[in-house]
Amino acid sequence: MELKKFLSIPVSAALFTMGFVYYMTVFIFIEDWVGLQTSTGSLNNIIFSSMASLCLLSFLVGVLTDPGRVPLSYIPDVEDSSFASYQETKKNVLQSKTCDKCAAYKPPRTHHCRVCKRCILRMDHHCLWINNCVGYWNYKAFFNLILYATIGSIHATVIVINCMRQKDWNSSGTTPLKFFYLACGAMTLALSVTLGTLLGWHIYLITHNMTTIEYYEGIRAAWLAKKSGLRYRHPFDLSIYKNIALVLGPNPLKWFCPTSTSHLKDGVSFPTLRDSP
Numbered sequence: 437m438e439l440k441k442f443l444s445i446p447v448s449a450a451l452f453t454m455g456f457v458y459y460m461t462v463f464i465f466i467e468d469w470v471g472l473q474t475s476t477g478s479l480n481n482i483i484f485s486s487m488a489s490l491c492l493l494s495f496l497v498g499v500l501t502d503p504g505r506v507p508l509s510y511i512p513d514v515e516d517s518s519f520a521s522y523q524e525t526k527k528n529v530l531q532s533k534t535c536d537k538c539a540a541y542k543p544p545r546t547h548h549c550r551v552c553k554r555c556i557l558r559m560d561h562h563c564l565w566i567n568n569c570v571g572y573w574n575y576k577a578f579f580n581l582i583l584y585a586t587i588g589s590i591h592a593t594v595i596v597i598n599c600m601r602q603k604d605w606n607s608s609g610t611t612p613l614k615f616f617y618l619a620c621g622a623m624t625l626a627l628s629v630t631l632g633t634l635l636g637w638h639i640y641l642i643t644h645n646m647t648t649i650e651y652y653e654g655i656r657a658a659w660l661a662k663k664s665g666l667r668y669r670h671p672f673d674l675s676i677y678k679n680i681a682l683v684l685g686p687n688p689l690k691w692f693c694p695t696s697t698s699h700l701k702d703g704v705s706f707p708t709l710r711d712s713p
């Protein structure tokens with residue numbers, strides 16, 4: 437059962453952090469800043485709670501969704517352009533597209549995860565915080581998770597700063613209280629910077645239709661191509677809009693819904709530059 441994925445220290449720590457930041461922002465800082473009953477307080481509460489709910493939903497989808505299992509019936513199509521873009525001969529294609537550990541064929545963009553002990557379709561990386569691989573079926577939920585977590589952290593930081601600025605520390609400030617406010621501000625700021633950097637990285641990857649693994653493979657491929665006087669281009673990088681549509685879906689309104697994955701196909705074949713006119 438997938439529920440056992442929650443029995444992990446990083447997953448518990450992530451859930452605890454979400455709960456702590458939520459409680460602290462709404463019930464301590466918004467309350468202390470303007471009060472939850474005021475129009476400013478309730479507006480901030482509605483916006484922050486919506487981001488927190490979407491963040492939690494994306495987290496649960498990311499943890500519980502199978503990232504992508506290679507179908508047992510999968511046999512590589514050696515004429516497929518996804519393969520052809522990598523290799524020249526059929527023998528090479530089959531050799532390079534077999535997983536020794538699973539003793540099975542590996543579709544393009546599939547990698548073996550040592551933690552999950554199986555091959556994962558369009559594997560990005562194994563994420564400790566969701567105790568799951570980030571692959572074909574849950575990449576969108578993972579992206580939505582870091583998107584909402586970044587927005588929520590920045591919003592929480594702004595609320596903490598506003599609260600500290602308007603507080604009359606001479607009459608109400610005691611040293612432990614000051615320390616608590618500063619520690620909370622430092623925590624939300626650190627989360628904003630860390631998650632924001634991760635978000636920027638994944639926006640770069642999505643707009644180039646690349647996974648983290650492919651980015652590092654690409655560095656080596658580009659070096660080898662340069663040595664031969666050629667220019668390497670990532671074979672799945674079609675155009676910015678097509679790349680985003682392939683990962684997040686063709687409808688921009690659904691880019692922000694972690695459960696909307698009807699645009700995903702089977703995860704064993706992908707359009708490449710060669711398919712493009």
Ligand SMILES: [Zn+2]
Pocket residue numbers: 535536537538539547548549553554555
């Ligand atoms: Zn494998």
Ligand SMILES: [Zn+2]
Pocket residue numbers: 549550551552553561562563568569570
């Ligand atoms: Zn894994």
